[in-house]
Amino acid sequence: MKYGVIRRLPYLHTSYLHTSTYMFRWIFISTLMLAGQAVLSANTLRVCKSCPVSSIKAAIQQARPCDTVFVETGIYKEGNILIDKELTLIGRGQPVLDGEGKTEIVTIAANHVHFEGFVLRNVGTSYSEDRAGIRLKEVSDFYVKGNRVENAFFGIYLQKSKNGVIDGNEVIGEAKDEVSSGNAIHLWYCDNILIINNKTIGHRDGIYLEFVNFSTVQGNYSERNVRYGLHFMFSNDDVYRGNTFHDNGAGVAVMYSHRIGMFSNHFEKNWGPAAYGLLLKEIHDGQIEGNTFQENTVGIFAETSNRIVYTKNQFIQNGWALKISGGCQTNNLTQNNFIGNSFDLAVHSAGTDNKFDGNFWSDYAGYDLDKNGIGDVPHRPMKLFSFVVSKTPESLVLLRSLFVDILNFSEKVSPIFTPENVVDNAPLMKVVEPDR
Amino acid sequence: MFKILKYSFYDLIRSRWTYSYGGFYLLFTLSLLWLSNDLSKVVISLMNVVLLLCPLIATMFGVMVYYNSREFTELLLAQPVRRTSIFLGQYLGVAGSLSASWVIGVGVPFALYGVFGSPQAANFLMLLFVGVVLSFVFSAIAFFIALKNENRIKGFGLAILAWLFFAVIYDGLLLLSLSMLTEYPLEKFSLIASVLNPIDLSRILILLKLDVSALMGFTGAVFRKFLGTGLGMVVAFAVLLLWVVGPVVGIKRVAERKDF
Amino acid sequence: MITIHHLHKSFGKNHVLNGVDLSFDQPGITAVLGPNGSGKTTIIKSILGMVLPDEGIIKVQNEDIKGRWRYRNQIAYLPQIARFPENLTVAELLRMVKDLNTAITHDADLIEYFGLQEFLDKRLGNLSGGTRQKVNLVLTFMYDCPIIILDEPTAGLDPISLIRLKELINQQRMKGKTILITTHVMGLVEELADEVVFLLEGHIHFRGSLRKLKEQTGEGNVEKAIAKLLVTGH
Numbered sequence: 001m002k003y004g005v006i007r008r009l010p011y012l013h014t015s016y017l018h019t020s021t022y023m024f025r026w027i028f029i030s031t032l033m034l035a036g037q038a039v040l041s042a043n044t045l046r047v048c049k050s051c052p053v054s055s056i057k058a059a060i061q062q063a064r065p066c067d068t069v070f071v072e073t074g075i076y077k078e079g080n081i082l083i084d085k086e087l088t089l090i091g092r093g094q095p096v097l098d099g100e101g102k103t104e105i106v107t108i109a110a111n112h113v114h115f116e117g118f119v120l121r122n123v124g125t126s127y128s129e130d131r132a133g134i135r136l137k138e139v140s141d142f143y144v145k146g147n148r149v150e151n152a153f154f155g156i157y158l159q160k161s162k163n164g165v166i167d168g169n170e171v172i173g174e175a176k177d178e179v180s181s182g183n184a185i186h187l188w189y190c191d192n193i194l195i196i197n198n199k200t201i202g203h204r205d206g207i208y209l210e211f212v213n214f215s216t217v218q219g220n221y222s223e224r225n226v227r228y229g230l231h232f233m234f235s236n237d238d239v240y241r242g243n244t245f246h247d248n249g250a251g252v253a254v255m256y257s258h259r260i261g262m263f264s265n266h267f268e269k270n271w272g273p274a275a276y277g278l279l280l281k282e283i284h285d286g287q288i289e290g291n292t293f294q295e296n297t298v299g300i301f302a303e304t305s306n307r308i309v310y311t312k313n314q315f316i317q318n319g320w321a322l323k324i325s326g327g328c329q330t331n332n333l334t335q336n337n338f339i340g341n342s343f344d345l346a347v348h349s350a351g352t353d354n355k356f357d358g359n360f361w362s363d364y365a366g367y368d369l370d371k372n373g374i375g376d377v378p379h380r381p382m383k384l385f386s387f388v389v390s391k392t393p394e395s396l397v398l399l400r401s402l403f404v405d406i407l408n409f410s411e412k413v414s415p416i417f418t419p420e421n422v423v424d425n426a427p428l429m430k431v432v433e434p435d436r
Numbered sequence: 437m438f439k440i441l442k443y444s445f446y447d448l449i450r451s452r453w454t455y456s457y458g459g460f461y462l463l464f465t466l467s468l469l470w471l472s473n474d475l476s477k478v479v480i481s482l483m484n485v486v487l488l489l490c491p492l493i494a495t496m497f498g499v500m501v502y503y504n505s506r507e508f509t510e511l512l513l514a515q516p517v518r519r520t521s522i523f524l525g526q527y528l529g530v531a532g533s534l535s536a537s538w539v540i541g542v543g544v545p546f547a548l549y550g551v552f553g554s555p556q557a558a559n560f561l562m563l564l565f566v567g568v569v570l571s572f573v574f575s576a577i578a579f580f581i582a583l584k585n586e587n588r589i590k591g592f593g594l595a596i597l598a599w600l601f602f603a604v605i606y607d608g609l610l611l612l613s614l615s616m617l618t619e620y621p622l623e624k625f626s627l628i629a630s631v632l633n634p635i636d637l638s639r640i641l642i643l644l645k646l647d648v649s650a651l652m653g654f655t656g657a658v659f660r661k662f663l664g665t666g667l668g669m670v671v672a673f674a675v676l677l678l679w680v681v682g683p684v685v686g687i688k689r690v691a692e693r694k695d696f
Numbered sequence: 697m698i699t700i701h702h703l704h705k706s707f708g709k710n711h712v713l714n715g716v717d718l719s720f721d722q723p724g725i726t727a728v729l730g731p732n733g734s735g736k737t738t739i740i741k742s743i744l745g746m747v748l749p750d751e752g753i754i755k756v757q758n759e760d761i762k763g764r765w766r767y768r769n770q771i772a773y774l775p776q777i778a779r780f781p782e783n784l785t786v787a788e789l790l791r792m793v794k795d796l797n798t799a800i801t802h803d804a805d806l807i808e809y810f811g812l813q814e815f816l817d818k819r820l821g822n823l824s825g826g827t828r829q830k831v832n833l834v835l836t837f838m839y840d841c842p843i844i845i846l847d848e849p850t851a852g853l854d855p856i857s858l859i860r861l862k863e864l865i866n867q868q869r870m871k872g873k874t875i876l877i878t879t880h881v882m883g884l885v886e887e888l889a890d891e892v893v894f895l896l897e898g899h900i901h902f903r904g905s906l907r908k909l910k911e912q913t914g915e916g917n918v919e920k921a922i923a924k925l926l927v928t929g930h
Binding site: 213269272275296317340343388396397398399402403404 | 650
C-alpha cells in the first residue's frame, strides 16, 4: 500500500510548473512520514465483528500515533468517527461504514492520516451543515485512497487543508437538483492537493475548488453531476489534466480564477440549454491545450476572460464549438481543429486583440495554391446565421437550409453583421495532429 | 394501374436521364468515399446534398416526363384503361425510377464500403429514406402542376417556382417572421412551420442526426419531446406521407376532369 | 354504333361544339370533314372519353359513356401524331397494349403486312415518322373492334403503305364495321367514304352521301364541293 504512494511520485513530479515547488515539499514530507512508519514498525490493530476490538472508534482510541488499523469486512454503524491521531486506517474487503442518514461519517482531524479501502454509505442531506462522507479538517499530509462513498450529501470534504492526495475514490450519488445535493469532492481553502483518478457521479459538482491554490486535478471521471463536473472558484495556479467530463450540467466551470492550466481533458455530451463543455468566467492567464470537446451543446463559453491561450484542442460535432461573450480580450486561438460543429464560433462582441489565426476549420472552402499548408484566403468562422440564432434562438430550426447557406454566403462575401476582426488569416488545410 | 406503372417504369429506367442521374450519384458518392474514406463524413455531405438535389431533380424530371409522354398518354387514353390509373401509373413510374436511381447510385458505393454493420447504418438508411420520400413528393407536385398546365413553359416555370418556394422562399419567410416576432414564444410555431414544408421536415430529421448537440441547446425541450420520442417520429413520417398523398389526390382529381 | 345527342363543349371562351346531334348507326365509312377548329377532333375525342362534354349525351353501342372506360375496347383509334415512349421497343409496345387490352389480336399478320418485322427490336425513339405511323396502324387494326376511328391516317406514309392502308380500310368495311375518318386529303374521301359529315363552327353543316354532296353543291369532285360548302357556310 505504501509503495502505492511512492510509485505515484514520478507522476507528481510531472505536474504543472507552478505547483512543483510545493509538490517537492510534499513529497519530501510524505516520504519521511512513510519511511518513519516503516522503520519504527508501529503496532497494527485489527477490527472485525468477532475480533477483540470490534469497533473502529475503539480501535482509534486504543491506537497510538503511527499505528495501522486494519478494518475487516462488515457493516459498521458507529455514527461519526473522528480520527484525531496520526494513523493509517485500511479497510480490507471493503468494510462498510453506514451513517444511516443521520451524521457525517469520518472526520479526519490529524495530520499524516492514511485512509484507504472503505465504503461509506448514507450521509443524510442537511440544509444546516455540510455533512460529508469523509471530512478533512485543517490537516495536512494526508492520503485518502480507494474509498467508495455512496448516497452522501457531500462525498469528500477538505477544509483548510494542504499537502494531501485524494486518489482513486469513487463518489456516487443520485442528485436530482442543485439545492438538495452536495459536491462529490469539495475543497475549501486548500493548498497543494492532488486529486487523482477519482470517479464522481451524480452530485452537485463533481469536484469543487474554492480558494484552492497550487493543486492538481488529474485523470478523474465526472458524470451526471447536476451542476459542473469540475468547478473552480477564486482558485489560482491550479492545473487539471486528463480528466473526462461526460454529460454533466456543464463539464467544467472556471470562475474568478487565474493562471489555471487545462490540459488534455475530454468534454463530452454536455447537452442542455445551459450546458457547456467548459465555462470560463472572469478569469485570466489560463492555458487551454490539447483538450477534446465532443458533442457538447457549447464546447467553451467564455465571458470576460482575458489572455487565454487556446491551442491544440479538438472541437468535434459540438452545437457551438466556442462562444465568446462580451469583454474578452487578448485571447489567442491557434492550432485548434474545428470539425463538424453546427457552429464553430459565436462572438457576441468582438473585443480587442483576440487572435484566431492558424486553426483548422472543416468547413473552410478556400484553397492553397502555393502548397504551404495554409489557405490562401482568410476564413471567417463566425457565420451570419450564428448571429441570427443569437438574436432569435428559434431560427435554429433553419440550420442547414439552403436559405441559410445563401445568407451565410452573402455575409461571407461582404460582412455586415458579424465582427470584422473575427477572422483566421492563416487557416490550415490539414487537421492539426494531436501530440502523443 | 400496375401495368402502366410497369411499362412507364420500364421505359424510364432505360432513359438516359435516369442513367445520368443515377450515374451522377454513383460517381459523386464513389469519389466522396474515395477522397475521404470516412463513411460518416460522406453521409453528412450527402445529407446536405439530398435536400437540394432530390427535390430539384424530381421536380424537373416530373414535369419533363409528363410533357414528353403526352402523345403516349393519348394513346393510352384511347385504350380501355381507367384514366386515373394512367396518370398514377406514370407518376409512380417517375417517382419509382428516380428513387431507384438514388438508392442504387448512393447505395451501391456505400454497400461496397460496408456501411451495413457500421455505426453509420442508421444514418445511412435515414439518408436513403429522405431521398426517396423527397423524390416521391416533388415528382408528385411536378406532375400535378404539369397536368394543370398545358403550356410547357408555364408548367416548367411553375414547377421550378414551387421547388424554389419550398427550398428557399419558405425558409426566408419563416426566418423573417421569426425575427419579427421575437417577443412571442416561437418554439412551437417554428416547429409546426417546419413540419409543413416537406424539405424542412426532412431537414429536421437529418438535423436530429447531425446537430443534436446544438438542438439540445435551445429548441431542445420541445424538439426532444416532439421528434426525439417515438410519437414524434410517427408524426413526422405521417406528415411526409401526407405530402405524398396530397399531390397524388390532386393528380387524380385533375386527371378525372381534364380534356386531352 | 354511336349516338351523340346535343353535345356542347367549350374550351375557355371558345365554343367548339354547339349542340351537335349525330349518329353513326350504319356500317360503312364516314368522313368527318371541316376546316381547322371546326370541332372534328373534339367530337372524336369526346367519343373516346378524352374530352369531357359540358353538356349532352354520347352513347356507344347503346351505353352512355359518361364515367365509363371499358366501352373503349369496342373502338379502334388511330391518333393523329404517333409518339411513343422512346425507350420501349416496338415489340414491347405491342406487348404492353396487348397487356392492357387482352382481346384477340391480329398483330402478327399486320406486322408482316406493313413489313415491320425488322423493326420489332428497335427502340421507338429511333424510328422514322413513317415507320412509327405504321406501328400506329398496327396498334389500331390489330383488334377486331366494331368501331374504327382514324385521325389523319395517311400522315407520313409512303405510297406502298398508303395503298395497303386503303386495302385494310376496305377490308374492314367489308366486315360491316362503322368507320370514322378525319382527313385533309380529299382524294382519300373520294376513294373511300360512303358518307360525309361537314362541320363548321361547331355545327353540322352538311351530312349525307358523296353523291348528295356533289348534287347539293353542283360540283364534280369533293374538293371543290367542300370549298363551296365553306364559302356558302360563311
